[in-house]
Amino acid sequence: MAIIRSNEFISPGICKMTVAFTGAVLPGQFFMLRAWDKDPLLSRPISVHDYEAGKLTFLYQVVGKGTEILSCLKAQSEVILQGPLGNGFPQIVGDLCVVGGGIGIAPLYYFVKDYKKKNPQGNCRVYLGFRDSSYCVESFNAIADEVNLNIGGMITDQLKVASNEVVVTCGPEVMMKSVAKATPAENLVYVSMEARMACGIGACLGCTCATKYGNKKVCKDGPVFLSDEVFYV
Amino acid sequence: MSKQLETKFNEILFKNPVVPASGTFGFGREYEAYYDLEKLGGLCSKGLTLEPQSGNTGIRLWETPAGLMNSIGLENPGIEAFIENEWPHLKSLDTVTIVNVGGKDEESYLKAIEKLNAIDVKLIELNISCPNVKAGGMAYGMTAETAGDITKKVVDISNHPVMVKLSPNGDSVADIARACEASGAQGISLINTIQGMAIDYKKRAVVFDNLYAGLSGPAVKPIALRMTHQVCQAVNIPVMAMGGISTWEDALEFIMAGATCIQIGTVNFINPLAPIEIIEGLEVYCEKEGLANISEIRGII
Numbered sequence: 399m400a401i402i403r404s405n406e407f408i409s410p411g412i413c414k415m416t417v418a419f420t421g422a423v424l425p426g427q428f429f430m431l432r433a434w435d436k437d438p439l440l441s442r443p444i445s446v447h448d449y450e451a452g453k454l455t456f457l458y459q460v461v462g463k464g465t466e467i468l469s470c471l472k473a474q475s476e477v478i479l480q481g482p483l484g485n486g487f488p489q490i491v492g493d494l495c496v497v498g499g500g501i502g503i504a505p506l507y508y509f510v511k512d513y514k515k516k517n518p519q520g521n522c523r524v525y526l527g528f529r530d531s532s533y534c535v536e537s538f539n540a541i542a543d544e545v546n547l548n549i550g551g552m553i554t555d556q557l558k559v560a561s562n563e564v565v566v567t568c569g570p571e572v573m574m575k576s577v578a579k580a581t582p583a584e585n586l587v588y589v590s591m592e593a594r595m596a597c598g599i600g601a602c603l604g605c606t607c608a609t610k611y612g613n614k615k616v617c618k619d620g621p622v623f624l625s626d627e628v629f630y631v
Numbered sequence: 632m633s634k635q636l637e638t639k640f641n642e643i644l645f646k647n648p649v650v651p652a653s654g655t656f657g658f659g660r661e662y663e664a665y666y667d668l669e670k671l672g673g674l675c676s677k678g679l680t681l682e683p684q685s686g687n688t689g690i691r692l693w694e695t696p697a698g699l700m701n702s703i704g705l706e707n708p709g710i711e712a713f714i715e716n717e718w719p720h721l722k723s724l725d726t727v728t729i730v731n732v733g734g735k736d737e738e739s740y741l742k743a744i745e746k747l748n749a750i751d752v753k754l755i756e757l758n759i760s761c762p763n764v765k766a767g768g769m770a771y772g773m774t775a776e777t778a779g780d781i782t783k784k785v786v787d788i789s790n791h792p793v794m795v796k797l798s799p800n801g802d803s804v805a806d807i808a809r810a811c812e813a814s815g816a817q818g819i820s821l822i823n824t825i826q827g828m829a830i831d832y833k834k835r836a837v838v839f840d841n842l843y844a845g846l847s848g849p850a851v852k853p854i855a856l857r858m859t860h861q862v863c864q865a866v867n868i869p870v871m872a873m874g875g876i877s878t879w880e881d882a883l884e885f886i887m888a889g890a891t892c893i894q895i896g897t898v899n900f901i902n903p904l905a906p907i908e909i910i911e912g913l914e915v916y917c918e919k920e921g922l923a924n925i926s927e928i929r930g931i932i
Contacts, residue, residue: 439848599664
């Protein structure tokens with residue numbers, strides 16, 4: 399159970415919730431959230447948007463009943479949290495190229511912030527793509543060395559990956575696939591997968607994804623995978 | 632620990648009647664981060680088949696009001712990998728491990744059972760009721776005749792007691808349960824998921840690659856309770872009941888309907904501590920009601 403500090407729409411259909419939380423949280427991990435009894439039945443897997451000691455932030459899109467209920471919660475009310483869960487992004491040494499699409503930008507903010515903290519000399523370029531309206535661009539401007547914005551188009555049209563960069567992407571699967579395709583084979587590409595989940599801890603096998611090495615669980619083995627592991631066909 | 636919840640399922644002693652259900656608990660490891668598995672009466676393994684299976688393609692989960700449809704399709708590492716990688720750990724636990732076994736045809740059931748003869752399993756749960764696999768699976772559980780037939784063949788070669796897990800999707804469950812009892816089953820568990828369907832109207836398409844899927848969760852509880860009652864009236868072997876149990880009050884209803892043990896399924900996904908909370912709730916209930924043992928209220932309905 400966590401106390402909500404704030405919970406507000408920052409763009410149409412996009413909500414930002416900050417809750418009181420202490421403990422270790424890695425960039426790219428997620429929490430299962432719920433604030434209801436049995437309908438909807440399942441908790442909602444929501445990735446960590448930002449974290450500093452005592453303060454955990456989620457950025458989420460309102461798409462169904464669960465996120466609708468979450469978006470209506472007021473400051474000082476309670477939300478049930480289970481987590482942090484999942485492997486999170488790897489620690490990157492060297493330069494970084496980050497590509498986010500739509501609500502897929504959510505976990506990338508904490509990741510970039512953490513990267514810059516650990517690699518002050520490292521260069522981090524960010525590409526953000528949105529279907530119609532953008533959000534959080536200013537926050538990325540404040541922490542990244544370069545931010546490229548694309549609204550309504552294909553982010554991969556402008557994407558140029560330098561030879562020394564590791565690519566990290568999160569967004570619609572079709573976008574992540576084209577990012578992987580547009581990246582030279584020598585560069586590592588990490589993708590953060592999304593899946594329907596029931597338990598979030600590896601027990602239900604509902605979020606199984608086929609990989610080069612057999613079935614893996616998005617919740618427990620992921621959500622972050624190397625692109626050639628999951629986009630292998 | 633108090634003895635109020637101690638439960639005998641035939642000769643097998645359970646510390647308490649609470650057992651996480653197959654397919655909702657993996658092989659237990661995921662839940663060890665939340666509590667000590669030895670607090671459980673028992674636990675039931677993910678459904679195992681002779682050969683490894685990768686399960687179904689496409690969407691595997693779909694929510695309904697207070698319910699969950701799944702189409703996992705018995706994804707599992709196969710009996711041999713289970714014996715090698717999971718059994719040593721499960722065996723070391725002071726709780727009753729039940730091994731759930733599925734199959735695609737008679738031969739694969741029997742070979743799987745033979746392999747399990749090599750290890751010291753306390754109880755086998757024979758799965759003839761999975762609605763999510765094309766071959767075998769539920770087919771054996773649809774009529775009293777087929778259920779009785781496969782049960783007899785399995786019981787004949789198994790070194791371990793066999794509990795048959797029944798489907799709610801076939802003929803009268805009471806008839807099927809009687810046939811299993813007559814064929815030597817030493818227990819009945821029910822219900823497996825109820826076969827359902829989901830259509831995505833926006834896509835004008837069915838949701839699941841396998842067309843139909845299995846419904847579980849609180850939504851199915853009244854049906855499960857009714858079937859538990861019918862089966863408990865019909866047979867003399869013990870019954871392990873499940874279907875939408877999410878609280879100790881739910882558990883009590885099934886015990887009053889005649890269940891010896893109860894299995895906890897879908898609620899594990901939404902509250903990993905649910906089995907422990909149910910055990911604690913039952914203990915408090917016994918205390919308050921002055922019951923020396925939970926069996927005093929078993930089958931009172």
